[in-house]
Amino acid sequence: MTASTETAAVELRGITKRFPGVVANHDIDITVRRSSVHALVGENGAGKSTLMKILYGMQKPDEGTITIDGEQVSFSSPGDAIARGIGMVHQHFMLADNLTVLENVVLGGEKLYGIGSRARKKILEISKAYGLGVNPDALVEHLGVADRQRVEILKVLYRGARTLILDEPTAVLVPQEVDALFTNLRELKAEGLAVIFISHKLGEVLSVADDITVIRRGTTVGTAIPSETTPRALAELMVGSELPVPETTESTVTDRVVLDVKGLTLGAEGRKPLLDHLTFAIRAGEVLGIAGVEGNGQTELIETLIGMKHADSGTITLDGEDVTAWPTRKRREQGVGYIPEDRHRHGLLLEAPLWENRILGHVTEAPNSKGFWLDPKGAKADTERIVEEYDVRTPGIEVTAASLSGGNQQKLIVGREMSHTPRFLIAAHPTRGVDVGAQAQIWDAIRQARHEGLAVLLISADLDELIGLSDTLRVIFDGRLVADADPATITPQELGSAMTGAASGHLEHPEDSPPGNIADQNSAQTGGEDR
Structure with missing residues (x-):
């Protein structure tokens, strides 16, 4: 210098x-x-x-x-x-x-x-x-x-x-x-x-x-x-290590549909729907990436799938069972994992020790409980395992979650969710604000679980991450799925253009979207006005 x-x-x-x-x-x-x-x-x-x-x-x-x-x-x-x-x-x-x-x-x-x-x-x-x-x-x-x-x-x-x-x-x-x-x-x-x-x-x-x-x-x-x-x-x-990349080289997608969403609609009083007849399926071993500028329905989709909001119409099916009316706890107990987009609001109790955060969202499940009773000993032992396995940098499991850096908080959440062998995982911005070392560990965890048959919904603002990890890519705009993209051929620039409403030669239109280019669809959705 x-x-x-x-x-x-x-x-x-x-x-x-x-x-x-x-x-x-x-x-x-x-x-x-x-x-x-x-x-x-x-x-x-x-x-x-x-x-x-x-x-x-x-x-x-x-x-x-x-x-x-x-x-x-x-x-x-x-x-x-x-x-x-x-x-x-x-x-x-x-x-x-x-x-x-x-x-x-x-x-x-x-x-x-x-x-x-x-x-x-x-x-x-x-x-x-x-x-x-x-x-x-x-x-x-x-x-x-x-x-x-x-x-x-x-x-x-x-x-x-x-x-x-x-x-x-x-x-x-x-x-x-x-x-x-x-x-x-x-x-x-x-x-x-x-x-x-x-x-x-x-x-x-x-x-x-x-x-x-x-x-x-x-x-x-x-x-x-x-x-x-x-x-x-x-x-x-x-x-002290090389720069990790999110690319997934082998396909693990099977024919078995784990999550099937049909006609999902969520209204907003006096305004256009927040979710407008979303239809998609995710199969075992598949990562479905949803690309979109924030505020186009991603948060509402996540909250509807996890049960924090209830759709006005449409169905959500998990392994052939209709879960549309299920409360959040039942969805969690039946194998829905959740890495939230805002770890502080929805993922952690910041002033609670790490082992209590290990229990969060999984109160009724082993090793956190035995029958009707919490099992602090079991939760603490498993927290020690997560800290070791996911390289959570902490002086101990009794410190508060607030004392950890953002990346270490995120690794704790990922370790917690993966520890329950979910059937379906909602991964919302799983590496936002984390360093390259933590990124690599989180990507590896998702890839490994995908290899073992996990179905993943991936929402991320990191377009390299979306393209690299996804088997299937879809673009969301104004609460609708307006286009499909091939992760093998699309570039971040082309995907970014699609997210903001511009057409791209590497995009296709999903069956549930009307014909015409994306710009035409966007104009129809917004009444032709600039947003």
């Missing part, structure tokens, strides 16, 4: 942070140049999140110094960091759906430009200057994921940020949206801003970053210049 103090937006020197039983950061050094994109990469639990919380004033370091634009500072709160030009866009957006873009942006910053015409003028100035294309009057609930992200970026720019921290900003974007985001980042860089870009997608890191810092086990292990390194070399620095 050749950055000098004169050009440095941020310098972190000797940053150390200890928690009971663990050293999260140890003697970390990072220099972020002004007018640059600086990527921060490392496996889950490496200490990236703790480091960024320290820079954003959410935590105080035990040792080390923070220097902003050549001046040493000490932050006691995010307010202190914001005042010094640090802004953070979190992976999980913090927007109020029922408010407009303008109302979301000014919320908490009313003293800056008021809440009326001055605020609107400033928002439009920022939007134009950085190519964000934001409409101040749009309701946030009507915005797609990429537009919401631009609103979050605008929020921190509105507050005067000169250094932006972006945490996994591409996790839920399709390739075209990623390209648009990177264009925005180049605009920010050209205007003299510094961007700290946290990501597990190493190909994207190499395409957008000017400098890269690699963190492993709480300390910096190397820096890299993108033009002089490769994804494989970065992966080896991060986890």
Whole structure:
């Protein structure tokens, strides 16, 4: 790294942070140049999140110094960091759906430009200057994921940020949206801003970053210049192994239908159906991938299949038995596994120990229970097995789930669900926010279970993952399955185009969809209006 103090937006020197039983950061050094994109990469639990919380004033370091634009500072709160030009866009957006873009942006910053015409003028100035294309009057609930992200970026720019921290900003974007985001980042860089870009997608890191810092086990292990390194070399620095790939080479699909869904419809009061006559089947040994921009019915499909919502019409059959009216517990007991899209809301009790999280969703099943009684001894023993088998990095099974990194939380959930030998598995974003090492382990677990006859519904925003793991691919748009894709021939770019409504030569139309190209179908579904 050749950055000098004169050009440095941020310098972190000797940053150390200890928690009971663990050293999260140890003697970390990072220099972020002004007018640059600086990527921060490392496996889950490496200490990236703790480091960024320290820079954003959410935590105080035990040792080390923070220097902003050549001046040493000490932050006691995010307010202190914001005042010094640090802004953070979190992976999980913090927007109020029922408010407009303008109302979301000014919320908490009313003293800056008021809440009326001055605020609107400033928002439009920022939007134009950085190519964000934001409409101040749009309701946030009507915005797609990429537009919401631009609103979050605008929020921190509105507050005067000169250094932006972006945490996994591409996790839920399709390739075209990623390209648009990177264009925005180049605009920010050209205007003299510094961007700290946290990501597990190493190909994207190499395409957008000017400098890269690699963190492993709480300390910096190397820096890299993108033009002089490769994804494989970065992966080896991060986890000491080669970059994994999701590709599945052999077919294990059988003729036996495990899950059969016919005419599944879920309404929304006064609006178009959330699910509109979905029909599909998944066979033993098959991974069916569902591709779609978030908000097109994937969440409602998951919740209907697991029993959290009940369809207005249609049937769900599991191994020939109608389960449409079954409650969630009965579906779980009869072999439906569930890796939720939001592990914090639906997958874990964050303040409970790991062994209690092992029981979650499987209270009535061995080894968690004996007859009518819970069996803590059995649950604890099996939690130890999962921790060992799935490489969950933890000091013990008595620590809370909240104390684990996101990737280790995810490995615990995958281990829990696979431990009950499900017949049908709902895998919703199974590797979102996890590092390359954890990705490989989760992919291997799904591939192995598929080989043993598991039927899998895979929903993911990682298009390489969808294409690599799926035996069959279908595109969902506005609650309907509008096209089929061949995983052997389609590219992520073509699939991304289909997800946003454009036609592709590598797509076919499922039997339950009307004829015509996808754009025609989308126009019919939306009344010909832009969404």
